[in-house]
Amino acid sequence: MNIKQKVRNLIGKENLEFIGHSKNYLSATFFLKALGFISVPIYTRLLTPDEYGILAVFASAIAIVKVFMGLNMRGGIKRYYFEKTDDFDQALGSNLSFIFVFDIILFSVLYLLRNEIASFFAISGELFFYASLISMLYVPFNIYLSYLQGIKNSKKYSVITIIKQVLILITSIIIMINLDKNVYMGKIYAQLLFAGILFFYAYYEMIKISVFSLKKRYIKYTLAFGIPLIPHALSGFILSHFDRIIINQLTGSLNTGLYSFAYNVGMIMNVVVMASIKAWQPIFYEEFAENNLNKINRMAYNYSKYIYLAAIGLILFSEELVMILADESYYSALNLVPIIVLGYVSVFLYTLFFQYASYRKRTGLISLNTFIAGFVNIGLNYWLIPIFGYVAAAYTTFVSYILLFVLHYSNARFVLKEDVISLRKLIPNFILTIIIGIGYMNLNNIIQSYWVLLILKICIVLICVYYFLFKE
Structure with missing residues (x-):
């Protein structure tokens, strides 16, 4: 018995699965945190303190809006997957159809109220519009990530999240260097660009495993799970x-x-x-x-x-x-x-x-x-x-x-x-x-x-x- 096999036997079969998936998530998360550390000195050299602060508030606005845009459907859909029924494709399709319509309506309301809501964050109505749009575009992508987590495809989950953040950072820097004023918009444009790309990518992947409809029982299941978690x-x-x-x-x-x-x-x-x-x-x-x-x-x-x-x-x-x-x-x-x-x-x-x-x-x-x-x-x-x-x-x-x-x-x-x-x-x-x-x-x-x-x-x-x- 070689050393590798001895180590595997020592750890145990039950623990190996946990460690394997944890390793993938851990590697991705550590990489993203390291990328965050690397980006700080870059952004602070390209942006004034005021511009850096605007981006921080912009990020907070996205974080809050996406809670309401997503309705935590990602959690409900993942939970339905664990039911191990043979109609997950219908449940996924129904919920994707519903959240698409819901987000269009909510986005329209937020657009009409953008100036009033933006005053709470002390940013412009234009920036709040971008924050709302990015939040909406990321909803199907987040649902897709939850699906990958549910099927234990931790490797794909990790690769996608890493590629996303690397490309946003590189694109942000390129755009910022070429802006003469409002340089902070470079990161916002990059986020918007990749939110749009990932929106279509997520739907492309999930269309393969979905049957689209608007069946009430599937939507009710997911909302009953997700809304109380807001x-x-x-x-x-x-x-x-x-x-x-x-x-x-x-x-x-x-x-x-x-x-x-x-x-x-x-x-x-x-x-x-x-x-x-x-x-x-x-x-x-x-x-x-x-x-x-x-x-x-x-x-x-x-x-x-x-x-x-x-x-x-x-x-x-x-x-x-x-x-x-x-x-x-x-x-x-x-x-x-x-x-x-x-x-x-x-x-x-x-x-x-x-x-x-x-x-x-x-x-x-x-x-x-x-x-x-x-x-x-x-x-x-x-x-x-x-x-x-x-x-x-x-x-x-x-x-x-x-x-x-x-x-x-x-x-x-x-x-x-x-x-x-x-x-x-x-x-x-x-x-x-x-x-x-x-x-x-x-x-x-x-x-x-x-x-x-x-x-x-x-x-x-x-x-x-x-x-x-x-x-x-």
Whole structure:
């Protein structure tokens, strides 16, 4: 038996599928994040600060409008695929027909109200028109991506998303260089161009697997799943972005910059978590449909060990990452990174239990939980930031994600009365990860020698690798 086969046997067949799909999603997401880092110095050299700010607001407008344009039909269609019926082609065709008509009507309304809505974002009516158009064009493409995720074609999903972002960046730069004024429009034109191309590409691909009609039962199924998740999407926006708005309101742009930088470092953990979630959902649906509860329990525990290990590695070597990504003026944000990373570990845990309500199509409960956590986060930030400063925001977000974990677990266990994944093994390792994170924050302040600390961190990582991956 060769070494490769021994490693495959050690990991196990159940874990290999998860790791394989996670690898594809993870590679794509890491590449896109790296592309984002590369684009920052490019855009800041081509744009004035005002123009850079306009693009940031423009991106926020797209993010909000697309929630309403899509009606989260992508989630409902993917959920119908997991029903394993023989009429998915009719369901897909009916929903594509409906969302096309709906988006044309909504886009027309937004166009008529573009100036009034644009004033809320403090951008021109023309820019809001472009934001609405791009949001509408991306709807079928996002549905197609969800379909690829559902059929476990993670490789194609990853390749398409990478090519899209690379071409948008290259095209944006070319157009910007050739503009004499309003240079920021270069990126907007590039986004519009590829949104249009991907609109037609998605329909071309989905026409092959669709039977187009307007059957009410298929549309009702998808809307019943998707619409209750709209508050969830908006509340998720609050959880992930509103803290920066509050910091800016209460303490100023300097602290907002430090906090945002710490989050950009901690976001590496989010990349790992999101890739894992994309791989886990179809696996969970298949096993849950077959009532393989023991297998789900075992697999969730095994997968969680990879998440904990990644979190510990990122926490312990966050100082090195900060040193690579920024100069000394950002080092004061270093101690926020472990808390931010732990927050994203909590996101992984709550999504394990989130899936039960998703499978049962009880999406209203999902939105309610996110809504509660989002507004608890706002209240804690307004209360604690004036007392403890901007660092409080990292802790309030961590607490909010822990609250989401508790809410989703309680929902699955006590409201839906499911035989849920056992916490007996999940929680002790989570507590161990928290202890290591807090311990590192204290060690970093106590041990002055960098090399002594580095050796200690390497030893801790090696021990954790043995504990999580090799110890039975």
